[in-house]
Amino acid sequence: MDFSLSDKEQKLWDKAKAFTMEHITPHAIELEKRNEFPKDVVQKAYEAGLMNLHIPAEAGGPGQSLVSETLVSEATGYGDAGVATTIMCNNLAFAPLVIAATIDQLKTYVRPLITGKEVKFGAFCLTERVAGSDAGAVATRAEKDGDEYVITGMKCFITSAPQASLFTVFASTQPELKNKGLSVLMVPKSKAVKIGLIENKMGQKNSVQSEVIFDHARVPKDCLVGKEGEGFKIAMMTLDKTRAGIAALATGVAQRAVDEAGKFANIRQQFGQSIGNFQGIGFMLADMGARAAASRQLTRYAAWLADKGIRNSKDSAFAKFFAADAAMQNAIDAAQIMGGYGYLSEYPVEKLIRDAKLLQIYEGTNQVQRVVASGNILKECANLDTGFHVKYDGRDAPLM
Numbered sequence: 001m002d003f004s005l006s007d008k009e010q011k012l013w014d015k016a017k018a019f020t021m022e023h024i025t026p027h028a029i030e031l032e033k034r035n036e037f038p039k040d041v042v043q044k045a046y047e048a049g050l051m052n053l054h055i056p057a058e059a060g061g062p063g064q065s066l067v068s069e070t071l072v073s074e075a076t077g078y079g080d081a082g083v084a085t086t087i088m089c090n091n092l093a094f095a096p097l098v099i100a101a102t103i104d105q106l107k108t109y110v111r112p113l114i115t116g117k118e119v120k121f122g123a124f125c126l127t128e129r130v131a132g133s134d135a136g137a138v139a140t141r142a143e144k145d146g147d148e149y150v151i152t153g154m155k156c157f158i159t160s161a162p163q164a165s166l167f168t169v170f171a172s173t174q175p176e177l178k179n180k181g182l183s184v185l186m187v188p189k190s191k192a193v194k195i196g197l198i199e200n201k202m203g204q205k206n207s208v209q210s211e212v213i214f215d216h217a218r219v220p221k222d223c224l225v226g227k228e229g230e231g232f233k234i235a236m237m238t239l240d241k242t243r244a245g246i247a248a249l250a251t252g253v254a255q256r257a258v259d260e261a262g263k264f265a266n267i268r269q270q271f272g273q274s275i276g277n278f279q280g281i282g283f284m285l286a287d288m289g290a291r292a293a294a295s296r297q298l299t300r301y302a303a304w305l306a307d308k309g310i311r312n313s314k315d316s317a318f319a320k321f322f323a324a325d326a327a328m329q330n331a332i333d334a335a336q337i338m339g340g341y342g343y344l345s346e347y348p349v350e351k352l353i354r355d356a357k358l359l360q361i362y363e364g365t366n367q368v369q370r371v372v373a374s375g376n377i378l379k380e381c382a383n384l385d386t387g388f389h390v391k392y393d394g395r396d397a398p399l400m
């Protein structure tokens with residue numbers, strides 16, 4: 001068993017950490033106060049080669065692994081979760097296309113967005129007011145009209161939508177089939193794609209979300225990704241991959257909380273000694289450090305499975321809910337260790353609390369992750385022989 005990164009991954013990890021130290025962490029509080037899209041820093045991340053890593057080389061992309069993507073997400077998430085979400089938004093928007101589009105489709109629709117001088121954005125459009133966790137309830141329609149599809153409906157909470165050039169849209173081609181009638185289409189920006197309400201958030205202010213209204217948006221039929229009716233399956237395969245990215249971002253937040261609290265506990269003197277000497281503080285730090293380390297291992301394992309082509313639904317769900325809960329708990333504990341200073345906005349920790357909360361909600365809430373994980377566990381246990389047999393009513397059963 002080898003836990004080390006490859007040379008290429010190590011270089012990327014070092015580069016992403018150095019980028020974060022220079023361009024994100026020192027500016028995060030100031031950037032948040034501006035409450036606007038962090039275009040400059042994301043442009044720099046694009047130029048540094050930290051975006052669009054998973055686009056295959058045949059389609060003009062870097063063709064890197066999911067493990068590599070998680071390294072960038074953890075490093076940038078350490079500096080600012082909102083900036084990291086903006087840097088990662090193309091991973092989510094383009095993942096369904098990498099999974100199910102042809103190389104020709106990728107070359108036509110994605111390559112121009114990832115090879116120019118200026119950073120460009122995609123937007124992943126699944127959620128609607130009526131379809132949150134219940135993705136199969138999508139009401140947006142895609143109707144065939146000759147050689148085109150006509151898309152009508154409204155999405156909400158869509159990350160980077162106001163900046164996006166390409167929208168990956170989940171729409172129903174056969175509503176009566178529910179989940180099985182969902183399809184995925186690439187919709188380039190046009191006058192028929194309108195940006196609605198911009199959402200106001202408690203944290204991650206360095207990312208932008210909005211409604212998107214598809215008002216009879218017409219696209220050629222070659223914008224269909226995969227086959228009609230494959231949308232739900234593609235969405236689930238996408239989330240299995242991208243949840244490792246959110247888990248990585250959460251690991252960055254969890255580690256930042258450890259580091260800020262650890263630094264403070266060394267410096268802050270009370271009762272004639274540094275507060276880190278108090279066992280009550282030290283034990284909190286130990287638990288926080290273990291949560292961050294466990295998050296990192298779960299995340300990298302989930303990404304490694306995907307890179308090996310091994311189904312990782314359960315492991316990516318584990319990684320996402322564990323790391324997001326770890327980020328939340330560590331942020332709260334860091335504030336406690338910092339006392340009154342943890343509550344002040346000049347220090348980074350109150351922002352970590354606000355930023356971390358979203359990690360438990362987006363890309364499938366932590367409850368939904370537990371539904372996915374427990375469903376997999378129950379399936380694995382249905383016919384499992386643990387070696388302990390008690391016969392009840394002719395079947396294996398618990399001792400009653």
Ligand SMILES: Cc1cc2nc3c(=O)[nH]c(=O)nc-3n(C[C@H](O)[C@H](O)[C@H](O)COP(=O)(O)OP(=O)(O)OC[C@H]3O[C@@H](n4cnc5c(N)ncnc54)[C@H](O)[C@@H]3O)c2cc1C
Binds near residue numbers: 158201358365371
């Ligand atoms: C800042 C932000 C960015 C986002 N970015 C995007 C994006 O780019 N693209 C996109 O498509 N979406 C995006 N989303 C949407 C996000 O994925 C959804 O908010 C999330 O999936 C939950 O849906 P919902 O908000 O409708 O909550 P609901 O589904 O209404 O859930 C409400 C509560 O019920 C619980 N619940 C629901 N079903 C179950 C169940 N079966 N078992 C147990 N509990 C359950 C949930 O866990 C939650 O606690 C974003 C959201 C936010 C806030």
